[in-house]
Amino acid sequence: MKKIYIIRHCKASGQEVEAVLTVDGIEQAKQLAERLQQYDIKRIISSPFTRAIQTIEPFSKKMKIEIEQDERLAERVLSTQNFDDWLEKLEQTFLDENLRYIGGESSKEAVARIEQLINELLESSTTDTAIVSHGNLLSLLITKYNSKFGFTGWKTMRNPDVFLLTKDGQDVDIKRIDM
Incomplete structure (x- = not known):
């Protein structure tokens, strides 16, 4: 059975590419590393954003697994x-996957990348992989496999948050793991 651990980054100082983890976020990353040790993770792929890499670094170092960065x-x-009403704008993109704002990416485009x-990982020889990314993108991915998640699910996501995507034959399942 293929397992992909989907990890949302720890608490960060901002949203920009170079935003770092907060003091609390650094502690969360250390705790996350301890908890992830119970799983047989063999590969780590992260967003190139600083906060995502910092989230998984303690685990990477502890387990001696290289962090691969992937723009996707x-x-x-x-x-x-x-937008002053960015939350409403974001919600609309969950309702209309083709909606695209100036300079932005539609939900459909984000899910495609x-x-x-995910499809490459499901076809790879590695059975257990961890990916580290961001709330908006990950909530769109989760919604692809569980249509009930959506915008409401995004609002319930924590920093950090961990979900497990499994594929057994043709069946794909995704569920939150309590950390």
Whole structure:
């Protein structure tokens, strides 16, 4: 059975590419590393964003597993414009997967890029992989496999948060793991 551990980064100082983990986030990353040791993770792939890499570094070092960076795990850009009502705009993209704001990426486009990576992982020889990314992108991925998750599920996501995607034959399942 293929297992992909889907990890949302720990608490960060901001949303920009170079935003680092907060003091609490650094502690969360250490605790996450301890908890992830119970799983047989053999490969780590991360968003190139600093906060994602910092989230998985303690585990990577402890287990001596290299962190591979993949642009397909970068956070989805909603728009290059600032919106006062960004939350409502985000919700609309869960309702209309083709909706695209100026300079942004539609939900459909974002899912296509992360799904390409997921499909590669499901076809690879490695059985247990951890991917580290961001709330918006990961909630779209989870919604692909569980349509009930959606915007409401995104609002329930924590920093960090861990989900397990499994594939057994043709059946794909995704569920939250309590950490």
